[in-house]
Amino acid sequence: MEHHPGEILKATFSVIRGALREARIQPDKIAAIGITNQRETVVCWDRSTGRPLHRAIVWQDRRTSEICSALKRRGLADFVRNKTGLVLDPYFSATKIQWLLKHVPGLRRKAAQGRVCFGTVDAWILWNLTQGKSYATDFSNASRTMLFNIRTRKWDPELLKIFGVPETVLPEVRPSAYLFGKTAGSGGLPPGIPIAGIAGDQQAALFGQGCYEPGSSKNTYGTGCFLVLNSGHKMVTSKSGLLTTIACDRKGGPVFALEGSIFIGGAVIQWVRDGLGFIKTAVESEKIAKAVRDTRGVTLVPAFVGLGAPYWDAEARGAILGLTRGTRREHIVRAALESIAYQVADVLEAMRKDSHLSVRELKVDGGATENYTLMQFQADMLGIPIRRSSRLESTVWGAAKLAGLASGLWPDPGRIDRAVHYRTFHPRFSSAERKRRHAAWRESVRRILTVQK
Numbered sequence: 001m002e003h004h005p006g007e008i009l010k011a012t013f014s015v016i017r018g019a020l021r022e023a024r025i026q027p028d029k030i031a032a033i034g035i036t037n038q039r040e041t042v043v044c045w046d047r048s049t050g051r052p053l054h055r056a057i058v059w060q061d062r063r064t065s066e067i068c069s070a071l072k073r074r075g076l077a078d079f080v081r082n083k084t085g086l087v088l089d090p091y092f093s094a095t096k097i098q099w100l101l102k103h104v105p106g107l108r109r110k111a112a113q114g115r116v117c118f119g120t121v122d123a124w125i126l127w128n129l130t131q132g133k134s135y136a137t138d139f140s141n142a143s144r145t146m147l148f149n150i151r152t153r154k155w156d157p158e159l160l161k162i163f164g165v166p167e168t169v170l171p172e173v174r175p176s177a178y179l180f181g182k183t184a185g186s187g188g189l190p191p192g193i194p195i196a197g198i199a200g201d202q203q204a205a206l207f208g209q210g211c212y213e214p215g216s217s218k219n220t221y222g223t224g225c226f227l228v229l230n231s232g233h234k235m236v237t238s239k240s241g242l243l244t245t246i247a248c249d250r251k252g253g254p255v256f257a258l259e260g261s262i263f264i265g266g267a268v269i270q271w272v273r274d275g276l277g278f279i280k281t282a283v284e285s286e287k288i289a290k291a292v293r294d295t296r297g298v299t300l301v302p303a304f305v306g307l308g309a310p311y312w313d314a315e316a317r318g319a320i321l322g323l324t325r326g327t328r329r330e331h332i333v334r335a336a337l338e339s340i341a342y343q344v345a346d347v348l349e350a351m352r353k354d355s356h357l358s359v360r361e362l363k364v365d366g367g368a369t370e371n372y373t374l375m376q377f378q379a380d381m382l383g384i385p386i387r388r389s390s391r392l393e394s395t396v397w398g399a400a401k402l403a404g405l406a407s408g409l410w411p412d413p414g415r416i417d418r419a420v421h422y423r424t425f426h427p428r429f430s431s432a433e434r435k436r437r438h439a440a441w442r443e444s445v446r447r448i449l450t451v452q453k
Contacts, residue, residue, distance in 0.1 A: 001062075002055035005043045008121060009128055013187040020188070027190050032407035033129070033183070034197035034399030036204040037121040039144045042096040044107070045124065047117050050132055054104050056121070057096040064095035076162065083149045083156055085235070085244025085256075087312075093120065094146035094163045101164060114168045120145070122198045123171045126180055129195060134181030136172040139254045140203035143246040148173070150246055151235065153254060176203070177252020177406035197402025201395045202226045202259060203247045205365060208398030209389060210417045212250040215357040218394070219344055221368035223270075224308075225262035227344060229351045229359065230255060240350035241310040250413060252402050258355060260309035260347035264302040266368045268336045271304065278329045286371045289334040297322040299444040300335040307445070310350040315450040322444075340368065341378040342441040348382060361385045363422075365394040372425075379425040383434055386425040 020027060040059035045052045057063075068088045071077070077088045086092055097118050101108045110116045117127065123137045142148040142155075147165060149156035155167050174180060176199040183193040199207060202220065206228045209218040214232030219225055230247055235256045237244060247257035266282070273279045279288055299321045306314040320332065352359055361384050369375060369388045379386040391397050397420075401413050410416055429437070 001058035001060045003041065003058055005045065005052040005056050005124055008043075008056065008124065012125055017188050027188065027193075030189070030193050031409050032194045032196040032403040034199075034396075034401075034403030035122045035125055035195065036199055036201050036395050036399035037125070037141070039120060039141055039200035039202070040091060040093050040096075041121050042093050042100070043119055043121060043124040044097075044100055044104070045117050045127070046110075047115050047132075050127065053107060053110075053116065054100055056124075057100070059091055061096065062090050064090040064099050067095045067098060071162070080146065080159070080162075081237070083151065083159060084146050085143070085150050085237070086146050087241075087243065088146075092144060092146040094159070094165065097147075097165050097169075098163045111166055111169045116169050117171070118165075118169045119171050120200075122200070126195060126198070129183050129187055129189070130181040131184035131186055133184060134195070136174055136180050136198075138174055138176040138178070138198040138200075139246045140176055140200040140248070141198070142173045144200060150244065150256070153246075174198075175253050176207070176248045177402045179406055194407045195403075196406035197252070197399055197404075199248060199399060199402055202228050203245070203257070204396070204398035204402070205394040206230065206257065206398070207248045207252070207401060207413075208391070208394035208396075209363040209365065210413065210420070211363065212248075212413075215355075215359055216363075217348070217351070217359055218363040218365065220394070221265055221340070221364060221366035223265060223267045225265035225340065225344055225347075227260045227262070227347045227351070229258045229355060229357070231258055231355050231357065232256065236355050238350070238354045240354050241312045242347070242350055242354060243309075248402070252405050258351050260350065262340075262343045262347065263305050263308045265340050265343070266366075267304070268300070268302040268339055269368075271302070272333055272336045276329075276332070278333055283370075285333055285337060286373045288330050289337050289373050292328070292330040292334055295322075295335040295338060296326060296331045297324070298327055298331045298335045299441060300332065300339045301444050301448055302336070302339050303448055307449075309347050311346075311445065311449065313449050316448050319444070319448045321447065337371070337374050338377055340374060341381050342438070344378060345381045345438060346442075346445075359384065361387055363387045363389060365389050365392055367392065375425045376428075379427045380429040381434060381437065383427050383429070383431065385427070387422040388425070390421040390423075
């Protein structure tokens with residue numbers, strides 16, 4: 001799984017021009033710029049020329065699985081997790097950099113000479129907007145590299161040695177709300193505009209949703225789902241397969257957070273549409289699901305690529321259980337929708353258990369939140385209110401808030417949070433009904449796990 005760094009840059013500059021055109025403003029009216037990005041993806045470029053030295057290796061790429069397995073056999077999994085909050089997995093950046101240094105001819109020699117830059121997508125865009133004057137990233141992106149000690153908030157010498165990465169090839173690390181640099185006349189922008197906010201996509205969405213305090217949480221419903229809980233200044237080491245990462249406080253400074261990744265969220269509806277042909281559009285799923293009162297005992301476990309948190313079973317595969325002669329397509333479509341909510345309930349329960357924090361509501365964003373049937377069932381299964389933001393794209397809203405904060409456009413994000421309105425879904429199930437349904441879901445999951453828990 002690779003991207004061409006030049007295409008990323010071209011697309012970014014195109015978005016800048018499109019945003020200016022839609023907003024009907026001149027570039028010199030921009031007060032500040034925020035960047036939010038796909039995390040973990042690694043870009044490598046020449047420090048002198050700015051030319052990419054290889055295609056970007058994407059977070060989904062699994063080529064370094066054996067490297068991770070070898071490190072686990074050396075007994076390093078707990079050591080890495082204690083420093084980074086992450087599991088040893090190809091998902092993260094460290095082994096991607098290690099692979100590039102080994103396989104790109106001459107790259108290790110150039111790196112030793114300080115002639116190479118490695119960065120996540122935010123650092124690549126920042127470098128190009130400033131024409132090489134700024135080489136930096138923020139705490140949230142650094143915390144996803146597996147080279148950054150989230151306790152000391154520095155690149156870790158022991159981790160760098162394990163992965164064979166010289167510190168000189170890595171960017172400076174700053175808070176998410178920070179003056180990272182100024183534009184230098186590229187991308188259709190005039191020189192001198194402050195680039196004042198950077199955050200990885202999920203942390204940006206958490207900040208965009210106003211989740212500044214411990215116990216506040218958000219879930220983004222996309223192809224997958226990403227549930228993030230602000231745990232404050234206390235680093236929580238999960239015993240339930242969750243990741244510990246760095247997010248933002250009210251001022252854009254670093255705090256800890258727990259994150260749970262669900263591999264198949266909205267993608268299950270895509271499968272019902274494209275794989276089964278039960279619906280013509282994703283929007284139609286709500287109408288079809290509402291045509292029946294319940295699933296009539298049908299459960300769909302969408303483990304198409306294994307299961308993520310809190311199960312982490314890469315070999316598990318999907319199943320539809322409880323089929324009878326009375327089962328119709330409406331029951332299966334409804335079961336597909338409900339599977340999203342059940343998976344979120346699994347992750348939130350793990351977060352409560354690990355953090356010992358009271359979660360009183362869940363803020364939600366992303367395309368699937370337009371499905372009111374799903375949102376109501378989500379509230380029913382969590383037993384807390386679901387608050388759907390009027391801004392479905394909380395990620396870019398969070399980046400803009402960080403930029404405005406660091407540039408002094410507003411003194412506190414609370415001032416502009418009032419511009420966001422919420423639709424609230426209140427739970428209707430009794431505690432007994434909720435527990436009964438969740439127990440039935442877990443039994444279905446248990447039947448497809450390859451490692452029984």
